[in-house]
Amino acid sequence: MLAFIGGTGLTRMENLRIIDSHTLSTRFGAPSAPIVEGELNGNKVLFLARHGDPHVLLPHQVNYRANLSALKEVGATAIVAVNAVGGITAQAPTGGLVLPDQIIDYTWGREMTLFDDPAEPLVHVDFSWPFDSALRNGLKETLAASGLKWNDGGCYAATQGPRLETAAEIARLERDGCDIVGMTGMPEAVLARELELPYAMLSLVVNPAAGKSSHEITMAEIEAVIHDGMANVCRVLADFAGSYTA
Ligand code: HPA
Numbered sequence: 001m002l003a004f005i006g007g008t009g010l011t012r013m014e015n016l017r018i019i020d021s022h023t024l025s026t027r028f029g030a031p032s033a034p035i036v037e038g039e040l041n042g043n044k045v046l047f048l049a050r051h052g053d054p055h056v057l058l059p060h061q062v063n064y065r066a067n068l069s070a071l072k073e074v075g076a077t078a079i080v081a082v083n084a085v086g087g088i089t090a091q092a093p094t095g096g097l098v099l100p101d102q103i104i105d106y107t108w109g110r111e112m113t114l115f116d117d118p119a120e121p122l123v124h125v126d127f128s129w130p131f132d133s134a135l136r137n138g139l140k141e142t143l144a145a146s147g148l149k150w151n152d153g154g155c156y157a158a159t160q161g162p163r164l165e166t167a168a169e170i171a172r173l174e175r176d177g178c179d180i181v182g183m184t185g186m187p188e189a190v191l192a193r194e195l196e197l198p199y200a201m202l203s204l205v206v207n208p209a210a211g212k213s214s215h216e217i218t219m220a221e222i223e224a225v226i227h228d229g230m231a232n233v234c235r236v237l238a239d240f241a242g243s244y245t246a
Pocket of ligand 1: 084085159181
């Protein structure tokens with residue numbers, strides 16, 4: 001079953017017809033919220049609110065291991081993760097969508113593997129291309145037909161948060177080759193890989209990253225973009241769900 005993880009601004013999918021809600025615990029603890037099973041555009045899907053419902057968990061407080069394990073347990077076979085990000089390069093204008101193709105991880109101190117049992121053999125998963133190409137191709141087709149502003153590809157910088165970055169940090173991320181910056185892409189993406197769950201990310205640019213505009217970043221500015229932007233994301237996800245075949 002196709003699963004969506006909703007981030008900031010997407011705690012509930014208004015267009016989802018809810019069928020069931022799964023409350024469970026994993027060996028890593030409980031996920032951020034019950035996993036909602038529903039019908040979207042003729043297909044059954046799962047939905048998980050990454051920050052909880054209501055939104056209470058900060059990016060470094062999310063139990064990513066429990067979230068991904070629980071999704072797998074409930075029957076997820078592929079994941080599209082939505083996140084709100086800051087835009088660094090011209091590929092990521094505010095209000096636009098980005099389908100990233102790379103990640104650089106700047107987070108620290110998070111539980112970032114499921115394979116930490118000393119009794120089990122060592123596993124180093126390949127992560128050269130962190131996103132699943134079939135899922136990305138499907139999303140590309142949906143986005144191309146959507147009439148929305150979107151970019152195929154981009155490098156996602158995963159920062160620790162919860163504070164936003166300094167202008168110098170963003171300049172460094174840009175020199176590193178990053179196009180967008182968010183706080184939740186890692187370890188989520190690698191845990192999906194460890195579970196052999198195809199995973200792709202759909203990012204909504206909600207603000208110019210630090211130093212990329214002449215003003216400070218305000219929550220009001222971000223919320224204004226989220227309002228319409230996440231409504232667009234919900235439409236894209238519905239179109240994608242309708243065309244998705246496992
Ligand atoms: N930086 C990091 N995470 C974010 C941003 C940002 O500018 N905007 C939304 N999430």
